[in-house]
Amino acid sequence: MLQRTSRMLRSSFVSARARASVVSLFVALAALFVALPAAAVPTLTLSTGGTNPSRSGVTRDQAHRPNAISYQDCIDNITMTFTLIAAPGTFVTGSDTVQVWAGVGDCTQTTNRAAMSLGTCQPVSDTVGVGAAFSVSVTARDLVYASLGKQSPGNGGLVTPLTHQTDPSICSQRTDPAGAPMNVAFLDFAAGAMGNDAAGSVVYTAAMGSNLDITVDTVGPPLPTGPSISIGSELLKLSWTPVDNATDTFGFTVFCDPAPGKDPAVAPGLPDGAAVATCDASATTTDSAVPTDSATTVDAVASDAADSAVTPTDSGSGCSTSGDGGGGCYSAVIKQGINGTLIDRYYVCASIADKTSTQATITGLTNDKQYTFGVAASDLVGNVGPVLVFDCATPQAIDDFWNRYKNAGGGAGGTFCALEAVGLPVTTSMMGLACVVVALALVRRRRR
Amino acid sequence: MTRRKIVAGAAAAFVLLGLASEARAQDRSGALESRHRKFESPQNFAFELRFSPYRPDVDGDPALRGNRPYRDIFGSMPRLMISAELDWQAVRIPHFGTIGPGISVGYTSMAALAPLVKKAPDGSTLSGENTDLDIFPFYLVAVARADVVSRELNIPLVPYAKAGLGYALWRAYNDGGTSNSHGLNGKGHTYGTQVAFGVALQLNVFDSYSARNFDNTMGVNNTYLFWEYYSADLTSFGSTTALRVGNTSWAAGLAFEF
Numbered sequence: 218m219l220q221r222t223s224r225m226l227r228s229s230f231v232s233a234r235a236r237a238s239v240v241s242l243f244v245a246l247a248a249l250f251v252a253l254p255a256a257a258v259p260t261l262t263l264s265t266g267g268t269n270p271s272r273s274g275v276t277r278d279q280a281h282r283p284n285a286i287s288y289q290d291c292i293d294n295i296t297m298t299f300t301l302i303a304a305p306g307t308f309v310t311g312s313d314t315v316q317v318w319a320g321v322g323d324c325t326q327t328t329n330r331a332a333m334s335l336g337t338c339q340p341v342s343d344t345v346g347v348g349a350a351f352s353v354s355v356t357a358r359d360l361v362y363a364s365l366g367k368q369s370p371g372n373g374g375l376v377t378p379l380t381h382q383t384d385p386s387i388c389s390q391r392t393d394p395a396g397a398p399m400n401v402a403f404l405d406f407a408a409g410a411m412g413n414d415a416a417g418s419v420v421y422t423a424a425m426g427s428n429l430d431i432t433v434d435t436v437g438p439p440l441p442t443g444p445s446i447s448i449g450s451e452l453l454k455l456s457w458t459p460v461d462n463a464t465d466t467f468g469f470t471v472f473c474d475p476a477p478g479k480d481p482a483v484a485p486g487l488p489d490g491a492a493v494a495t496c497d498a499s500a501t502t503t504d505s506a507v508p509t510d511s512a513t514t515v516d517a518v519a520s521d522a523a524d525s526a527v528t529p530t531d532s533g534s535g536c537s538t539s540g541d542g543g544g545g546c547y548s549a550v551i552k553q554g555i556n557g558t559l560i561d562r563y564y565v566c567a568s569i570a571d572k573t574s575t576q577a578t579i580t581g582l583t584n585d586k587q588y589t590f591g592v593a594a595s596d597l598v599g600n601v602g603p604v605l606v607f608d609c610a611t612p613q614a615i616d617d618f619w620n621r622y623k624n625a626g627g628g629a630g631g632t633f634c635a636l637e638a639v640g641l642p643v644t645t646s647m648m649g650l651a652c653v654v655v656a657l658a659l660v661r662r663r664r665r
Numbered sequence: 666m667t668r669r670k671i672v673a674g675a676a677a678a679f680v681l682l683g684l685a686s687e688a689r690a691q692d693r694s695g696a697l698e699s700r701h702r703k704f705e706s707p708q709n710f711a712f713e714l715r716f717s718p719y720r721p722d723v724d725g726d727p728a729l730r731g732n733r734p735y736r737d738i739f740g741s742m743p744r745l746m747i748s749a750e751l752d753w754q755a756v757r758i759p760h761f762g763t764i765g766p767g768i769s770v771g772y773t774s775m776a777a778l779a780p781l782v783k784k785a786p787d788g789s790t791l792s793g794e795n796t797d798l799d800i801f802p803f804y805l806v807a808v809a810r811a812d813v814v815s816r817e818l819n820i821p822l823v824p825y826a827k828a829g830l831g832y833a834l835w836r837a838y839n840d841g842g843t844s845n846s847h848g849l850n851g852k853g854h855t856y857g858t859q860v861a862f863g864v865a866l867q868l869n870v871f872d873s874y875s876a877r878n879f880d881n882t883m884g885v886n887n888t889y890l891f892w893e894y895y896s897a898d899l900t901s902f903g904s905t906t907a908l909r910v911g912n913t914s915w916a917a918g919l920a921f922e923f
Contacts, residue, residue, distance in 0.1 A: 447793020448785055449840055454793040578840060611786070615779040617796035618738040619837035619844030619851035622723065622908070625732035629908035630849035 259308035259347050259405055261315070261421040264300040270355075270429075271298045277599040281467070285396065287598035288435040288559065290357045291388035297431075298354045301403070301421065308347045314406050316377075317342035317355055319363040319431075324402040325419045329369065336369035340379045344406065353403070358382035364397040364433035365390055388435055389557075394465040394596070396434025437557065437602030438466040438594035444607045450615040451584055456576040457592050457605055465596045466572040472591040472604065473566035474548035477581040485561040546609040548589035554604030560591070568595070582612045708886040708922050711767075711810070713750040717895075717916035718743035719773045721800060722909045726900075738796060739775045743914070746773035746800075752808045754922070762811040767827065771802040779839055794840045800910045802897060804831040804859040812887075821867035823889065831859035831897045833910045855899045855907045863893025865920055889920040 263269050270284065274295040277287055284297070301315070320338030322329040329336035341359040345351060362382045370377055391397070403421035443458035459466060475481055554560045567577050572594075582588060588611070591604035616624075623630070720743040723735035748771025755765035779796035781789070806829030814820050837844045837851030844851035868888045869876035879885045892915060899911030 448781065449779075449792050449794030452794065452840060454840075580841065613785065613792070614782040615792045615794050615796070615839065616782050617779040617794075617837070617839045617844050618734060618777075618798055619796070620846040621734040621738060622729075622837070623846040623849065625729045625734050627723075627726060627734070627908065628728050628906040629853055629855070630846075630851055631853065 259313050260304035261301045264302050269300050281597040284430050285432045285434050285598045286357045286360050288600045291361050291435055295357045296354050298352050300352050302350050303347050313347035314344040316344045316404050319399050319401045321366050321397050324400045337366045338369050339363035340377045358387050361387050361433050391435045394436045394438055396432045399431045401431055434598050437600035438596055440603040441605050444605050446607050446610045448613055451582050451612055452580045453610050453612055454578050466594045467597045468570040468595050470593050470595045470601050471567035471577050472551050472560050472564040474550050474589045476564050485563050551591035557603045584612050584614050587611045705886055706880050706884045709754055711752040711922045713920045715748040715916045715918040717746045718914050719746035719912050722911050726909050728905050739777050744773050744775045746771050761813050764809045767806050767808040769804050774799045796839045799836045801834040805829050815867050821870045823865040827861040829859050831899050832856045833899050835910050855901050855910050857899040859897050861893045861895035863891055865889035865891035885921050885923045887922040891920050892917045
């Protein structure tokens, strides 16, 4: 009897423990469900603190459209880093990951992220774990690749490992000066039984609460035409005709070789390391000074079409000039820009932020020294289009009115002009004086 | 006795006052009517907006020994000078008009492509660079306007004359800034004499209603279209170190008396 009672008591005790365990388990699971009701799709927002996305490695002027990817951005392969904030309770740390996809199509559509349906969206970032605040980075070349409309590597939007684009030649593959507005989507891939979303859920896009304006624009505006050049003393005037309706044009960039005011010792050469084939400055001068421009060497491209009509006049220097205004000499550095190849910024001697501009005066030149020029239209993000190459030209001394007057024996000049105030043209002083006179007259009249 | 003196004094004062009143009345509508005609606001100033062909007499300098640097560079075509003149009609002389001082400020500029010192490789002799000469002529003159013709003879013409001193600032420059040659900058000043004779056509007669409104609203008594012949002999009184920027020419424009 005692033994039976003892067994029953033991049995009932074990059952109670088992039941308690089961109940505890259910309670715990229920609590988990209650605590993470929306774990399937984290709620993300772009952080509003600081510049977002931040850009690193940028060398171009970012005054206009800082979130666009320019050719220079692509060459620099800059990194854009987005800082996102996940709403508390909407994600599982260590479970949810985010990957950025981008393309010219609508990347919120699964079909555009699927290879089988010829989707054109591409993954452009590695996957990163979701946290309360976390960052995801995108490189310029990956975005440029995504703008090319190539077939998506995705499979219905599954997590797709990203193969980063490292070849700078990708930067030259776009041809449209207007650029490609990118559709950027942030996809959440949750692991585990809860919130498992193998296809990836769109948790953030550029259209959601921000105006990112991420455009890949790596092509400069079209080539201006009608180059002409006129000579001045220590200056040259270039003029050209802009292309009509070139809406992408923001201004013009002028390249000079040799670059006035810059140290020739640090002049960069051609990208491929070839010799810089520049018409030497001293070839047509009257002085016998030895050229000091290390960047300027003899014309080394004998097979060039421009050279075929050249009759060298100074075989000693090797400078090729035809004697017809310098039409036969050229700068290989500038000439490489004819097909849109980026010319090193060292050679930029003027930037004009006016799309209607048709001329530029390049000052600070040395008389009797030969210069070569190129002009290219540029857009808002600093892309430079194909370069319009000018004939070589040589600034010369001028015989202006004052020089001619003095040479004829005129004795005037040199008097200090008190009305030419520092920093003000004399016309301003005249206007000021006239205003004072009129004001005095009016005051006197009112007193009467 | 004393009362008689007082009455006599009062009578004399009354007579003098009456005479003075009569004189003032005559002044308004009689001999001095020309000073303030009916419906007129006070008139003390004249303003002229002037336009003139201008060709400075640079080449007349004997120091140039017959060379003509101005003509060689800028040609013989006169340039336009724009100027403004303000006169104070300080004194009105009955049956004549007004006389008073006047000052003027003007501006003219000439530009041309500068020749090259040596021919360019393509054979051209002109550069692409401008050579310019700016002149700012001033003068201070005595101005006499005989408006008696229009006021008393009702002929809407006002002959006038001016005489005084002239002064000009000038600057020669090119695209690189103020010119320099022989170590001297191309800027300076020249002075001399200024005389002018002209005639002004009063426009009030063409629309007296508008003229009266112009006076009532803006205080402009008379509007004129004028033409004058003038000589600005700016040689610094024959100095050999002066750029002769004077001119003898005609000027025309609009004038307003207020």
